[in-house]
Amino acid sequence: MSLQEFFAMGGYGFYVWTAYGITLAVLAANIMIPVMQRKQWLRRQLLKSKRKEG
Amino acid sequence: MFLVPDSVVRFFHRMASPPHFYALTERLMPWLSAIFILLTAAGLYGGLYLAPADYQQGDSYRIIYIHVPSAWMSLFIYTVMAAAGAIGLVWRIKLAEVVAISSAPVGAGFTFVALVTGSLWGKPMWGTWWVWDARLTSELILLFLYLGVIGLYGAIDDKRVASKAVAILALVGVVNIPIIHYSVEWWNTLHQGPTVTKMDKPSIHVSMLIPLLLMALAFKFYYLIAMLQRARVEVLLRERSAQWVRNKFFGAAS
Numbered sequence: 001m002s003l004q005e006f007f008a009m010g011g012y013g014f015y016v017w018t019a020y021g022i023t024l025a026v027l028a029a030n031i032m033i034p035v036m037q038r039k040q041w042l043r044r045q046l047l048k049s050k051r052k053e054g
Numbered sequence: 055m056f057l058v059p060d061s062v063v064r065f066f067h068r069m070a071s072p073p074h075f076y077a078l079t080e081r082l083m084p085w086l087s088a089i090f091i092l093l094t095a096a097g098l099y100g101g102l103y104l105a106p107a108d109y110q111q112g113d114s115y116r117i118i119y120i121h122v123p124s125a126w127m128s129l130f131i132y133t134v135m136a137a138a139g140a141i142g143l144v145w146r147i148k149l150a151e152v153v154a155i156s157s158a159p160v161g162a163g164f165t166f167v168a169l170v171t172g173s174l175w176g177k178p179m180w181g182t183w184w185v186w187d188a189r190l191t192s193e194l195i196l197l198f199l200y201l202g203v204i205g206l207y208g209a210i211d212d213k214r215v216a217s218k219a220v221a222i223l224a225l226v227g228v229v230n231i232p233i234i235h236y237s238v239e240w241w242n243t244l245h246q247g248p249t250v251t252k253m254d255k256p257s258i259h260v261s262m263l264i265p266l267l268l269m270a271l272a273f274k275f276y277y278l279i280a281m282l283q284r285a286r287v288e289v290l291l292r293e294r295s296a297q298w299v300r301n302k303f304f305g306a307a308s
Contacts, residue, residue: 010113
């Protein structure tokens with residue numbers, strides 16, 4: 001099977017790859033959002049505690 | 055607690071303590087991620103490359119490898135969420151409350167994915183993006199239940215109170231779970247009936263079944279990773295004035 005054939009998915013490429021793309025986006029977002037939230041929160045707390053000390 | 059040995063009780067208390075939970079999940083994360091990546095790679099290789107095209111649906115059926123595991127997860131996570139909510143409601147275990155609310159966005163994500171991938175599969179196969187049949191409608195209601203849980207939790211400031219409210223809503227919504235599962239048998243739906251869970255003889259070839267089960271297992275690990283990441287944030291926010299948080303992140307001085 002050539003790479004081109006693989007991506008064509010027998011003519012259903014649009015449906016198959018859109019489905020996989022959206023899935024990837026949702027799954028990635030659900031990991032990245034909490035990781036970013038935690039980092040943001042820690043950064044804000046560190047700033048606050050520094051301000052108190054300073 | 056004459057039935058449960060003391061060491062077991064102590065084990066659970068230790069496990070459920072926020073500092074221990076935070077440290078443990080940090081250590082678990084690379085392992086969970088590695089298993090998830092390996093399972094996904096194997097599942098996608100098997101499903102997108104090794105497995106043959108379907109004799110009726112051609113290559114469009116390959117959406118099954120994300121659609122069906124997502125739909126399974128949408129039901130599984132809801133059940134976990136409701137069970138954790140109930141445990142929090144009865145025994146007031148903080149960690150159960152955290153697990154319940156941290157499951158909601160992950161479950162909502164999978165429900166959304168199940169609906170969208172189903173739509174993208176339905177268009178070429180049924181000729182329509184959407185029909186109001188029992189399976190699709192009950193799955194859409196599931197999405198609204200998840201969003202309701204997330205919204206309700208956000209609307210109440212006291213998170214212990216919010217957890218109670220959310221648990222009750224989640225428990226009421228459990229009635230929808232068997233409806234989704236049996237909808238294709240109870241009603242005449244455009245959505246096809248079960249192919250895998252017919253235990254006597256699954257009507258799917260083994261070369262298609264194995265990648266499907268690999269993806270289902272991969273998504274279970276994904277759920278653990280995503281839910282635990284949420285739970286870690288939730289624990290930090292709830293415990294922000296606790297001594298262990300201050301010691302861990304801001305030194306003994308603060």
